[in-house]
Amino acid sequence: MTPETVTEARSIARRGIAWPRGLRRFARNGALEILALAGGALVWEALGWGLRLQWLPPFSKVMEALLQFLHSGVILANLGSSLQALLLGFSLSLVLGLIVGALMGRYRYVEKALDVYVHALFVCPSIVFAPIFFAVFGLSDASRIAIIVVYAMFVMVINTSTAIRTVDPSLVEMARSFGCRERQIFFRILLPASLPLVFAGIRLGMGRAVKGMINGEMLIAFVGLGALAQRYGAQFDAAKVFAIAMAVLIIGLLCNALVQILDNRLTRWAD
Amino acid sequence: MKTNLARDWGPRCVVFAAIVGLWEFFLSHSGNFLLPRFSEIVSGAYRLVFFEPRFWQALFISNQALLIGYAMSVAVGIPLGLIAGRLRWMDRILNPYVGVLLALPVAPLIPIVIIALGLGLAARVFIVVLFAVVFITVNTRAGVRGVEASLIEMAYSFGASEAQIWRRIVIPGAMPAIFAGMRIGLGRAITGMVMVELLLVATGLGRLLLEFSGRMQSDLVFATILVVIIEALSLLAAMQTIERRVARWAPDISVG
């Protein structure tokens, strides 16, 4: 697999939304960022009132719509369905991604057999598979779960296999010199050493899973938040559409934070 | 060399045959009449490409939005990334927006873009930009940040001006990352192109796809998907070839 994927993963992971560690730095560095966001919201608000465009409701109206959603329970009802698919799809891609990735990282033969396909599936736009899943699974939950899996799985395969393949060989040699067997080498050396990069992949996979969730719901399975967005989009109710996008954004950030917390716990030793 | 090739492609072909075999096996046992056989997909693609004039028209329409949108993403994304990479305060202002854009689901916003820009080319172009630009910016910024400080110091020690440091050190040093960003952005741009056509603006390949599936011509549906995938993969492969050439000097860290 290409090193670019790794740099990409690393750069995006670093760049990404590193909240918990960010929180600590917040007091010292956060002021300008907050100001920038607040300024953007103000500009949005002003433009909304000033231009009175149908597609640009003032920021406060969007917030109002979001609060209303929360209050009336509309979001919660649809959220449950969405999150269930997300959880199933993400868990499935996590398990598959880690296993396939580990096999590809450890066994050259597996890597040779699968790398072109994994890479192709990773780079080509996952959304084009939606009609295929629709044909195979119909209007069932399986369709949207399958979409989430193609969105999320391959970045984790690539990161995991790269992580295992690039573990410092002197560490493996060290373990061998102490008489470690294959199994011990894997669990005592390869697994912990590859964890930071694996987690970078998991974080990317999580982000992509959320996108797969909403896109799948909009395209094939007309349930959940995607269906809601689809409905209000058809009514051209911009404030509500923005509110749903905001809700999905928040879900994405929360999922990201969850992975990040786990990452910080498990890979404290890395940089 | 030749044995290497055989060793690499042997297992790949085995996997390919296994996938095709599984597909055929699945079909003969599921009785799902919506699914075409593998051979039907291939012949469908053949008919599509050589005997369907509307295919080329659709391809042209889709790629128009892709080309313009991608060019705009590059034109906006790279300068933003360069500035964010070198100016700390600018980076901090852009940072939260980059974070939001990376996590933002674009698909639900497509209707809003349609209200704002109509059902024409402009809306499709804008969506392509929305999909692609942030990835180009992020990678460019990372590339600028990744340029070794000692090189900038070295240039400074010879009395280089800020403009010379940019032209001689920062931009060449960031080039590999910029091209990586352009490749990732291209993939995203293609996603945007397909997404908008499937979701709302029924035009180009997306429209073709919807029509075929409406008429239950599933061999043509699959063939169209195949064509989109092939286009995406060839564009990305071409991009990667350029990228390799540009980044020839970079330390070779690829393994295997």
Next chain:
Amino acid sequence: MIKVRALSKAFGGYDHGSAEVLALSDIDLEVRDNEFVTVIGPSGCGKTTLLRIIAGLIPYDQGEVSIDGRAVIGPGPERAVVFQNFALMPWADVLSNVAFGLEIRGASTDQCQAKAKELIKLVGLQGFERRLPKELSGGMQQRVGLARALAVNPQILLMDEPFGALDEQTRRLLQEQLLRLWERERKTVVFITHSMDEAVMLGDRVMLMTPRPGRVKEMINVPLGRPRSREVEKSSAFLEIKEYLWDNLRAMQAGDA
């Protein structure tokens, strides 16, 4: 002539929330024209900071730093730096790397090429003009760095542990090459090192520094003649100075090891 008087420099304190660290305190140094001064001290004694201040790469807090009577406020054409990590542009071939300083200083392309080729020959890299840095060994890379610095024909060469990243054999070969070059051109050189052999072998004087804060402990004259060869390593003067340096360095580092 390089003149440093009562120089102090502190790091940190700003932005990091930590206390300031005094890197250099009350440094006095005079380097005469055509003199080769080596600077040695344990890590953290600020020797690299001193060199970067003389190079005009970083500002200083107090004191004076001047070259031929003109205060140092930035890099200047009379100085050139050789960096510890070579600082070669990885995307540019040997020729372009050597020509870099000349191009920055506005020489014509033809001039740059000719001069760069001349220096590549001088450091013994002819035939490697089109190679990329990653295709060269560490020793060859630093010879490119040296050629780049010499190409702009500076009066003063500032060398920051230039051979520190090289293996012992390469390092000795490059030391000998540098000695021969210097004996021909007689540049003024400030040379940072952490090798006692290197300090005595190359320098007319050795400046010994103490850490935390960085101060000048002593300036030591090296009474070895020129031209020098490896033979001097066996002389009693060489061994005496080396031993004296070691006694001092050991005392400074006793707590650290």
